[in-house]
Amino acid sequence: MANLSANSAGSGASPAKSAAHSREASIASTSADAPVEKPPDDSSKLKTFLGVLRRFIGVSDLAAVRFSLPAQLMEPIPNLEYWHYMDRPEAFISIGDSDEALGRMLGALRFWFTKDLKYVKGKPCKPYNSTLGEFFRCNWQVEDTVPPLKHARNSAPSSSAGSTAGDKFVKVSYLTEQTSHHPPVSAFYIDCPEKGIIARGFDQLSAKFTGTGVRVIAGAHNLGIFITLKNRENEEYQMTHPDAYLGGLLKGSLSVSVADTCYVSCSKTKIKVILQYLEEGWLGRTQNKVEGVIFTYDPNNDTKTRIKDVSEKDVLGRIEGNWQDKVYYSLGSQAFSKSSEKILLLDLNPLFPIAKNIPPIEEQLPNESRKYWEGVTNAIVNRQFSLATSLKQDIEEKQRTKAAERKANNIEWKPRFFTGAVTPVGRPDLTEEGEEVLRRLHEDNFKIEPNKDNGAF
DSSP states (O other): OTTSSGGGOOOOOOHHHHHHTOSSOOTTOOOTTSOOOOOOOHHHHHHHHHHHHGGGTTOSOGGGSOOOOOGGGSOSSBHHHHOOSOSSHHHHHTTTOOSSHHHHHHHHHHHHTTTTHHHHHSOOOOOBOOOTTOEEEEEEEEEOOOOOOOOSTTSOOOOSSOOOSSOOEEEEEEEEEEEETTTTEEEEEEEEGGGTEEEEEEEOEEEEEOSSSEEEEEOTTOOOEEEEEGGGTTEEEEEOOOOEEEEOTTTTOOEEEEOOEEEEEETTTTEEEEEEEEEEOTTSOEEEEEEEEEEEOOGGGOOOOSGGGSOGGGEEEEEEEETTSEEEEEESSSOGGGOSOOEEEEEOTTOOOOOOBOOOGGGSOTTBHHHHTHHHHHHHHTTOHHHHHHHHHHHHHHHHHHHHHHHHTTOOOOOSSBSOSOOTTSOOOBOHHHHHHHHHHHTTOOOOOOOSOOSOO
8 A cells, every 4th residue: 555655645734823824813813912821731631621521421412512611622623624534535536446346345445444544643632613604625635546456366456547657636625514503513525526426424423421431423413424436327335433432531641442333335336344343352452453344235125234144155355454553355255364365455554644725714704614713723822721712702602692593583594505404314415505615616716705694603
């Protein structure tokens, strides 16, 4: 996987630096008179955070509870910017390259293991909570050089779409909007016209404090990531999210672990994958192991939910490895330990998240994430935490006031870029404005008309 290497990572400015050096006036400008405070270290941050969480022991869903964290416990990045699955966009654009159905499923799996690289390479963080009507947009520019994967024994991998010249750049465009506040739900749409691939879905998390950590699961409206390959007769891949556990609160060092089952399926090719994450080993040490099976299934009678449920005659291949290190696959129905060939699917060690290309702050709307939170971000970066907390609370209070006004006037909130706050099928559709904004974004045209209703202010 040399082509999926750190050498192709971008070097764009961080959100904190970008906002801090903006020439535009902030929504609420950082006051020169505000005191500069000593930043808390990670250990004291976690102790304070733990103290806040202890008030919610027994609460079924932290995401549904209204509580405001002080700014010094947060990272200076908006939630909508933080949550995306394009840490390595070149893995995403290569999913449809293979001419064989199994090859495309393997491409989908390679993307799957890169989508949360931020947790492998960095620490978990608490971004700002999104507000209703807030939105975020960006591009990624990547080389189309990811090699196809071997999909059959004694054969070379086949591909009709990939480039290996090293000089073909492809753009991936991303648009996301907070479509609901109670429950908190955001819709996202990812588009790469050059490769004929899109991804969409709803992000919604449900969280419960266990006393030593936080269990995070997908919310009711989050049915996974839906990827469509337009150049492959609109093959659609549904990728469901496993439960995760945020631990380390008592140790003073946050970590993410996974011990759950998730699924990747394509009803058109009738290929499905069951992935089983294993959290701990014999001595209670986290091992981050993942194993899985790739098999043919009946989309109209999809009853197989565990690896042991799958009949050997239906198995096309198997997955095994460490989701923070190297992941391998084998072809055929043999057990992984008995397979004659173990093939590298992905080596995460040289990989780091690729930087986004974001519209200049002066071309962003007031309810666009970086512009919206710019005052809070500047204050955090300048270590003016009391000011940052005050500005953050002002935003939250304005959001509550606007919500009360809509309720009093019997006004229903409607998203601008997506056709509904949620859908029963988990696949958001774009409005005409959403389609236009995404098309312009792909052309690096950042002009956009002001919102008629900014939602939270």
